[in-house]
Amino acid sequence: MKNKTGVLLINLGTPDSPSVSDVRSYLSQFLNDPRVIDIPWLSRKILVNLIIVPFRAPKSAKVYSKLWTANGSPLLYYSNRVKELLQQALGNEFDVHLAMRYKNPSIPDVLEKMRKANYAKIVVLPMFPQYASASTGSALEEVLRVIRKWWVIPELKVISQYYDHPDFIEGFAQRGRQHNINEYDHVLFSYHGLPERQVDKVYADGLCANHDCEHEVTEENKFCYKATCYATTRLLAAKLGIPQEKYTVCFQSRLDEKWLKPFSDVVVADCAKKGMKKILVFSPAFTADCLETVIEIGEEYQEIFHKHGGEKVQLVESLNDHPVWIRCLQDLVLRER
Ligand SMILES: C=CC1=C(C)c2cc3[nH]c(cc4nc(cc5[nH]c(cc1n2)c(C)c5CCC(=O)O)C(CCC(=O)O)=C4C)c(C)c3C=C
Ligand SMILES: [Fe+2]
Numbered sequence: 088m089k090n091k092t093g094v095l096l097i098n099l100g101t102p103d104s105p106s107v108s109d110v111r112s113y114l115s116q117f118l119n120d121p122r123v124i125d126i127p128w129l130s131r132k133i134l135v136n137l138i139i140v141p142f143r144a145p146k147s148a149k150v151y152s153k154l155w156t157a158n159g160s161p162l163l164y165y166s167n168r169v170k171e172l173l174q175q176a177l178g179n180e181f182d183v184h185l186a187m188r189y190k191n192p193s194i195p196d197v198l199e200k201m202r203k204a205n206y207a208k209i210v211v212l213p214m215f216p217q218y219a220s221a222s223t224g225s226a227l228e229e230v231l232r233v234i235r236k237w238w239v240i241p242e243l244k245v246i247s248q249y250y251d252h253p254d255f256i257e258g259f260a261q262r263g264r265q266h267n268i269n270e271y272d273h274v275l276f277s278y279h280g281l282p283e284r285q286v287d288k289v290y291a292d293g294l295c296a297n298h299d300c301e302h303e304v305t306e307e308n309k310f311c312y313k314a315t316c317y318a319t320t321r322l323l324a325a326k327l328g329i330p331q332e333k334y335t336v337c338f339q340s341r342l343d344e345k346w347l348k349p350f351s352d353v354v355v356a357d358c359a360k361k362g363m364k365k366i367l368v369f370s371p372a373f374t375a376d377c378l379e380t381v382i383e384i385g386e387e388y389q390e391i392f393h394k395h396g397g398e399k400v401q402l403v404e405s406l407n408d409h410p411v412w413i414r415c416l417q418d419l420v421l422r423e424r
């Protein structure tokens with residue numbers, strides 16, 4: 088056992104079931120995370136536990152019921168598939184494990200199994216291509232919180248981001264090529280949104296606005312989520328030959344107005360108002376189908392587009408268990424050897 092390397096894949100997590108109580112418990116764990124709702128403790132407790140969760144849980148539970156399949160939540164189903172396929176690809180020098188930042192399988196439970204396996208080395212690989220404190224940062228903090236108490240702390244390798252990995256880009260490009268891009272009036276690259284203040288916090292001067300994040304990644308902005316989302320987009324658009332005037336980068340799932348702009352739902356409505364009939368939407372912050380892609384883009388944006396005169400919003404399937412995505416993860420792990 089000792090010569091093996093343990094690989095810990097981490098995804099965001101999903102409720103145990105679409106019931107209101109399981110969704111409430113999931114939202115409560117998720118939104119009480121100080122890296123997600125980054126306001127003072129008392130304000131967060133009041134806002135999250137007395138306002139957001141009680142009102143949101145019943146509504147979100149209805150939406151989760153639509154998302155649920157015979158295999159359960161797509162996020163968990165595909166994360167497990169990826170774990171199995173990555174294990175096959177890496178072979179028996181590695182043990183691949185999967186944990187979720189929120190709910191199950193939990194990071195403490197999975198790490199306890201890994202502690203007992205006594206690995207000389209552990210590679211921690213969050214399934215988020217672009218770094219954000221609310222996703223990657225939170226997952227890594229939780230891993231470190233648990234491992235810091237171990238008597239034996241093994242060699243640890245942490246992969247913070249891979250927004251420009253050639254196989255990450257190629258995987259999404261292959262998903263895009265399943266559609267005839269020329270048939271579409273416009274292409275959206277819709278990323279999960281973030282509060283602007285969270286993006287600003289990666290800078291010494293506290294201001295993303297002082298950097299040219301829409302056009303370049305530099306030493307100063309390399310952990311700026313906005314900059315890496317734009318960088319992923321440039322690489323994907325170049326690979327697929329989509330000219331700049333034919334696509335828009337936008338940010339979805341906002342909780343309030345001070346989140347990254349332009350907002351995806353507004354861009355969708357504007358496309359329809361301009362007379363566009365068919366739009367294609369990539370969502371490359373997510374590596375598996377989930378509520379935010381299947382329902383928010385596939386159903387809610389479809390309704391918005393239709394309401395304003397558009398016809399079809401086509402969501403590009405996420406990487407899910409695509410072989411090129413598995414090759415990307417395999418390369419990220421082997422690089423750490
Ligand atoms: C790119 C990864 C993600 C970041 C960054 C992120 C930030 C973030 N999210 C919320 C609030 C919610 N997100 C919800 C669902 C959700 N979020 C991500 C990924 C990131 N979130 C995924 C993959 C999912 C879907 C999970 C699934 O089960 O399919 C939800 C729950 C759904 C809902 O009620 O709308 C909330 C709430 C915040 C506040 C935030 C950063 C500040
Ligand atoms: Fe989210």
Ligand SMILES: [Fe+2]
Nearest residue numbers: 295300308311
């Ligand atoms: Fe920035």
